Amino acid sequence: MNMEAGIGSDPAGYSSFEDEGRGRRRIAIIAVAVALLVVAGAIALMRYHAKPAPATGDTAPRVTVTVPGRQNVTAQIPAVGNITAIYDMPVGIPGEGGLVTRVLVQPGDWVGKGQVLATVDRSVQVQQAANLSASIAQARANAELARTQLERAKKLVNNGFISKADIDTRQAAYDSANAQVLMAQAQLKQQQALIGRLDIRAPTGGRVLTRSVEAGQIVGSGMGALFRIAADGAMELQARLSEADLARLHVGAPATVTPVGTTLKVPGQIWQISPIIDPNTRQGVVRIKLPVNDALRPGGFAAAEIGGGQGDVPLLPESAVMTDAQGNYVYIVGPDNHVQRRAVKVGEVDDRGVTVVSGLAGTERVVAAAGAFLNSGDKVQPQRTTTVR
Known part of the structure; x- marks a missing residue:
């Protein structure tokens, strides 16, 4: 009872709470108003700066162009x-072959033309050559006897002891004996050549690359290369x-x-x-x-x-050269500032750029960048850049 009477009997205290609430609402309203003014000012300022520049009358895109000229380029x-x-020379057995008695070189050795690389046993062939030499001596003796008989008969024919027919017979015998000498000599030379072919020789000077034969091995004409030589190394x-x-x-x-x-x-x-x-x-x-x-x-x-x-060729930055299904191409800016596609053949590519083998003279204005966004016939505003060096 006393509490209710106390609150209800103090009108001054209730009024102070009400005045405090009204003050807070007034401050909030003022703060919101200030914030709205700030936002409105910012929007106005943005609109002022975003105002478009006066039209110049040319809406063509700006592109960078380069005049490549011609430069001395060494392609790598x-x-x-x-x-x-x-010249990889295979060396085999030139003769009939036989038992290898010696191998005289190793891989890596340098040899001269005709140098013996290996030898093949020739004991049988040497005996055959000796036999032919004896045949030559016998044929020469027969030829000498035939010559003596012919000369004696020529002296007797004048005295009438021998007929002309006998002279002809002795002449034929003498010629036949000389022929036998020549035949025996030819057979000996043939045998000596066969013996020589038992020496496996270098067909040319150079360096021995491989060796596939050893002493004691049987070799024949049907075998592969016994040595390989790099001619002149x-x-x-x-x-x-x-x-x-x-x-x-x-x-x-x-x-x-x-x-x-x-x-x-x-x-x-x-x-x-x-x-x-x-x-x-x-x-x-x-x-x-x-x-x-x-x-x-x-x-x-x-x-x-x-x-x-x-060679003196145009040199372009890599960004200037484009490629599609038709090949490599660039865009050329004409006198009326319209671009035209130009097919080119490129060469070496290095840190300096791309060499153009054909398609450009070097005096054209070439779009150096952003060519992928252009089409033939587009009008552009060209801006010159320095030539690639």
Whole structure:
């Protein structure tokens, strides 16, 4: 009872609570109003800055163009291949063969033309040659006897003791005896040649690559190569290249060859380019002649950088050259600032850019970038950039 009487009997306290609530509402309303004013000012400011610039009358896109000119470029074509002897000469038994008595060389040895590599037993052939030599001596004796009888008969014919027919008979005997001498001599030379063929000789000077015969082995004319010789020791790299790369090369072009597993840089030179292209791989073979070097082993693998020659050609940034199903192309900006597509053939690509083998003279204004967003006939605003160097 007293509490209810106390609250209800204090009108001044109730009024103070009501005044405090009204003050808070007034402050909130003022804060919301200030916030709305700030937002409205920000929107107005944004609209002011976003106001479009006055129209210039040209809505064509701006593109960067370059005039490439012509620059001296040395093309380098990478290649890999196998090292082999330029002339790999197989050496077999030239004669009838027999028992190998000696082998005189080892793989890696250098030999001269005609040098004996191995010998074959010739005891039987030597005896046959001795027999033929005796036959020659006998034939010569018979010829000498026939000559003496002929001369004696010629002296007697004048005295009438021997007829003319007897002279003719003795002359024929003498001629036959001389023929027998010549025949025996020819047979001896033939046998000596056969004996000589029992020496397995180097057909050319060079380096022995392989040896597949040992002393005591029986060899014959039907066997394969007993030795292989690199003629003059000359080596080459046989590399397979694409048809396009072969078209850029020429005989005499320089190359640098690095055998696998080494840091050696061996200078070489193209001496032959394949006259045919494999229809399956669309590749051909280029043969690079190399100097004599112990690090170059036939059958080894090597990488090469081949010089495709020098030439004055346009050089473009890579972004300027595009490719589609029809091939490589660029966009040229004409005098009226309209772009036209131009087909090009590209060559070497390096850090400087892309060389253009054909399709450009070098004086054209070429779109250097953003060409993929253009179409033939589009009008552009060209902006010149520096030439690629």
